[in-house]
Amino acid sequence: MPRSPSGGVGELGEHDEAAEHAAHLWTADGPGDDRDLWLLWAGVGTHRVYRFADLPLCPALLRDLATRTVTSCAYFDHHPGPHSWAVTDPLGDQIAERIQREVRRLTTGGDNPTHADGP
Numbered sequence: 001m002p003r004s005p006s007g008g009v010g011e012l013g014e015h016d017e018a019a020e021h022a023a024h025l026w027t028a029d030g031p032g033d034d035r036d037l038w039l040l041w042a043g044v045g046t047h048r049v050y051r052f053a054d055l056p057l058c059p060a061l062l063r064d065l066a067t068r069t070v071t072s073c074a075y076f077d078h079h080p081g082p083h084s085w086a087v088t089d090p091l092g093d094q095i096a097e098r099i100q101r102e103v104r105r106l107t108t109g110g111d112n113p114t115h116a117d118g119p
Contacts, residue, residue, distance in 0.1 A: 022041075060072070
């Protein structure tokens with residue numbers, strides 16, 4: 001079953017030009033499956049090289065002691081850069097805010113002047 005794109009390594013996180021980019025393609029969905037399919041690429045223009053890789057998952061966990069939640073890193077093992085929970089997606093945040101404004105508008109029957117909505 002496909003996993004929603006969460007920003008592959010090198011897609012959203014800061015990186016230098018030598019970093020290999022990665023996009024998550026498929027999540028193994030059988031019991032005990034701990035490897036996912038990734039598309040990796042490096043280079044630019046006509047010098048871009050692509051490859052598919054079946055990679056094990058990153059074992060890193062973020063534990064929140066206050067809420068007792070555990071978040072797994074969504075990237076592959078030995079990925080460059082920070083873990084997935086440290087990578088932000090400003091465009092995704094803007095899209096989510098716009099959707100929330102639209103839901104508020106639809107559920108209140110019109111524009112709600114108590115919320116400062118941008119363009």
